[in-house]
Amino acid sequence: ALDIKEVDAVLTSVQPTPNRMLRYIFSDPYFSVGPVLMIRKDAAFKNLYDLSHRAVAYERSYTWPLTLPGASDCVFHPYDDILRAVEDVSRGVVDAVVLDAIVANRLAAGLYSNTLKVAGPPLIPLGLYLVVKKGKNEELIHLFNEELEKLKKEGLYSKMLFYWGLAD
Numbered sequence: 001a002l003d004i005k006e007v008d009a010v011l012t013s014v015q016p017t018p019n020r021m022l023r024y025i026f027s028d029p030y031f032s033v034g035p036v037l038m039i040r041k042d043a044a045f046k047n048l049y050d051l052s053h054r055a056v057a058y059e060r061s062y063t064w065p066l067t068l069p070g071a072s073d074c075v076f077h078p079y080d081d082i083l084r085a086v087e088d089v090s091r092g093v094v095d096a097v098v099l100d101a102i103v104a105n106r107l108a109a110g111l112y113s114n115t116l117k118v119a120g121p122p123l124i125p126l127g128l129y130l131v132v133k134k135g136k137n138e139e140l141i142h143l144f145n146e147e148l149e150k151l152k153k154e155g156l157y158s159k160m161l162f163y164w165g166l167a168d
Contacts, residue, residue, distance in 0.1 A: 002133045009132045009140055016129065025134055027144045029127025031166070035065060036101045037119040038089060038108065045096060046120050048074055055094040057085035065098040068123050090115045098123070105166055 048070030058065040060078035079085040
């Protein structure tokens with residue numbers, strides 16, 4: 001849509017790569033996404049390295065957890081239903097589950113608020129961005145980044161995320 005001039009900007013999860021940055025200008029990430037570890041509240045794991053030789057669940061159709069840094073020494077257990085994997089973490093059947101940050105944060109703030117937590121930031125730094133075509137509407141990115149920084153400094157950004165059941 002940017003290339004054929006249908007829109008001035010897009011909000012996207014497409015990540016800035018050196019090749020994409022030749023054609024487009026990306027804002028600062030306005031929200032971090034990506035895979036996270038969900039663990040029991042009493043567990044001290046922070047990353048996959050801490051889970052060496054431990055049971056880690058993942059959704060069978062998404063094999064990317066097997067390629068994450070620190071994954072080589074984990075004992076992975078595929079699940080057809082990611083919610084069953086989350087339930088097995090809460091019951092101690094497995095030590096952790098790798099799943100999408102948005103889903104994990106909502107579960108940790110809701111149904112599993114007394115038993116589970118998200119262990120740290122996303123395992124891969126992925127984000128959502130505002131993007132414009134290079135040479136067109138670049139001032140929009142500058143204004144967006146300024147206002148995003150202002151929202152964060154004033155504490156409104158965290159309040160908005162909390163309202164939507166998301167984590168900063």
